[in-house]
Amino acid sequence: MNRPVPPANSEAAARLARRAEALDAADPLRRVRDRFVLDEAVYLDGNSLGALPRSVPGRVADVVAEEWGRLRIRSWTESGWDTAPERIGDRLAPLLGAAPGQVVVGDSTSVNLFKLLVGAVRLAGDGRDEILLDADTFPTDRYVAESAARMTGRRLRALPPAGIAAEAGAHTAVALVNHVDYRSGELRDLPALTAALHEAGALALWDLCHSAGALPVDLDRHAVDLAVGCGYKYLNGGPGAPAFAYVRADHLSRFDSPLPGWWGHRDPFAMSADYAPHAGARRLRVGTPDILSMLALEAALDAFDGVEVAVVRAKSLALTDFFLECVGELVPEGAAAPLTPAEHARRGSQVSLRCPDAAGLLGRLVARGVVADHRPPDVLRFGFAPLYTGFAEAARAAATLGELLAERPTGPAGNGGR
Numbered sequence: 001m002n003r004p005v006p007p008a009n010s011e012a013a014a015r016l017a018r019r020a021e022a023l024d025a026a027d028p029l030r031r032v033r034d035r036f037v038l039d040e041a042v043y044l045d046g047n048s049l050g051a052l053p054r055s056v057p058g059r060v061a062d063v064v065a066e067e068w069g070r071l072r073i074r075s076w077t078e079s080g081w082d083t084a085p086e087r088i089g090d091r092l093a094p095l096l097g098a099a100p101g102q103v104v105v106g107d108s109t110s111v112n113l114f115k116l117l118v119g120a121v122r123l124a125g126d127g128r129d130e131i132l133l134d135a136d137t138f139p140t141d142r143y144v145a146e147s148a149a150r151m152t153g154r155r156l157r158a159l160p161p162a163g164i165a166a167e168a169g170a171h172t173a174v175a176l177v178n179h180v181d182y183r184s185g186e187l188r189d190l191p192a193l194t195a196a197l198h199e200a201g202a203l204a205l206w207d208l209c210h211s212a213g214a215l216p217v218d219l220d221r222h223a224v225d226l227a228v229g230c231g232y233k234y235l236n237g238g239p240g241a242p243a244f245a246y247v248r249a250d251h252l253s254r255f256d257s258p259l260p261g262w263w264g265h266r267d268p269f270a271m272s273a274d275y276a277p278h279a280g281a282r283r284l285r286v287g288t289p290d291i292l293s294m295l296a297l298e299a300a301l302d303a304f305d306g307v308e309v310a311v312v313r314a315k316s317l318a319l320t321d322f323f324l325e326c327v328g329e330l331v332p333e334g335a336a337a338p339l340t341p342a343e344h345a346r347r348g349s350q351v352s353l354r355c356p357d358a359a360g361l362l363g364r365l366v367a368r369g370v371v372a373d374h375r376p377p378d379v380l381r382f383g384f385a386p387l388y389t390g391f392a393e394a395a396r397a398a399a400t401l402g403e404l405l406a407e408r409p410t411g412p413a414g415n416g417g418r
């Protein structure tokens with residue numbers, strides 16, 4: 001049965017659009033939006049690929065023409081290419097709540113997961129023979145963890161994140177957990193779980209892909225042992241931007257990387273036959289960095305200049321609250337069920353809705369200028385990047401979704417989720 005859009009909905013949509021206008025006018029990050037290249041589409045996919053910061057194209061053009069084109073090989077030293085991984089790591093560190101000297105940028109998240117997970121098992125020592133894994137994890141973390149467990153002779157146990165604290169014990173070397181779940185948008189209790197792992201004598205390795213740049217992480221404050229994350233989501237570093245790796249300062253001197261490339265050597269240009277790791281975070285480097293992508297990420301971080309993470313978080317919660325309210329008012333009852341927790345303490349910066357035929361619906365949303373994404377089998381994800389997403393866009397996305405769902409037969413929204 002096709003349900004027409006009830007007239008009350010257009011009134012509600014108009015009322016919510018007026019509220020959105022007022023919220024946008026009062027938004028302290030309103031001007032930060034101008035730092036990005038955007039168009040008339042409602043872009044709610046910054047949790048997959050962040051929008052292009054205006055600071056990037058000119059910088060990349062300059063790197064190509066001047067640093068590569070004119071200076072060529074001299075740029076390794078004269079343009080600071082040789083120190084880019086740790087320099088950009090230190091630039092990123094405040095967004096993660098980390099003091100300098102602990103974050104290095106480079107490689108992909110998957111590669112950094114491998115380095116840090118095997119490194120964590122080595123740090124934990126021989127007596128600890130199991131790795132715990134967030135059972136809901138993004139697939140790459142699982143694939144890497146399975147291989148790391150095989151290589152190190154450890155047992156891998158995948159557990160619901162809420163059960164990890166209770167299961168961690170004298171055998172646990174490390175637990176690998178996602179700070180924000182990529183499907184549901186659920187935020188995990190990083191301080192409590194890290195503390196519980198420490199209580200058991202185990203290490204905490206956090207995947208921050210869906211939290212870095214969107215909410216406070218406070219790595220140092222919570223004494224997180226190790227963390228990884230990607231540069232292309234809320235950090236807006238561009239497609240395939242280098243990822244980052246964090247190892248807590250007091251673990252660094254004992255951190256034994258399973259990928260000891262020459263760029264992590266104490267003195268790479270000594271070309272020594274023996275590997276001797278650099279004293280600090282530089283030991284997390286592996287091979288020659290991808291300079292063009294790396295410098296694009298560095299320029300992208302300009303978008304955060306003068307922006308406090310607490311303000312980003314406040315706007316993220318206000319946006320997702322408002323979107324959920326709009327969905328509640330504008331989407332036909334039962335047509336889409338929020339999967340993302342309502343509690344602020346458990347919500348990242350995206351809203352996931354379960355809808356039958358989410359894939360088909362996504363195509364129709366995109367055709368009407370609302371760019372979100374879909375994860376199988378039935379999840380629609382709406383990512384809210386507080387630096388450039390406005391309340392009017394949240395209202396427009398919900399109104400468009402409501403119209404589409406009212407145009408087609410409604411079915412059960414699915415209730416077999418978490």
Ligand SMILES: Cc1ncc(COP(=O)(O)O)c(C=O)c1O
Pocket residue numbers: 108109110111138140141178182207209210230243
């Ligand atoms: C939580 C999480 N971990 C890891 C990855 C994979 O990162 P990469 O492709 O940089 O290895 C992604 C996204 O692609 C992700 O969402």
Ligand SMILES: Nc1c(O)cccc1C(=O)C[C@H](N)C(=O)O
Pocket residue numbers: 047048049138182209
């Ligand atoms: N890394 C991606 C890619 O290379 C292509 C398309 C999407 C992505 C993503 O980042 C997906 C993302 N990690 C997710 O949360 O599903």
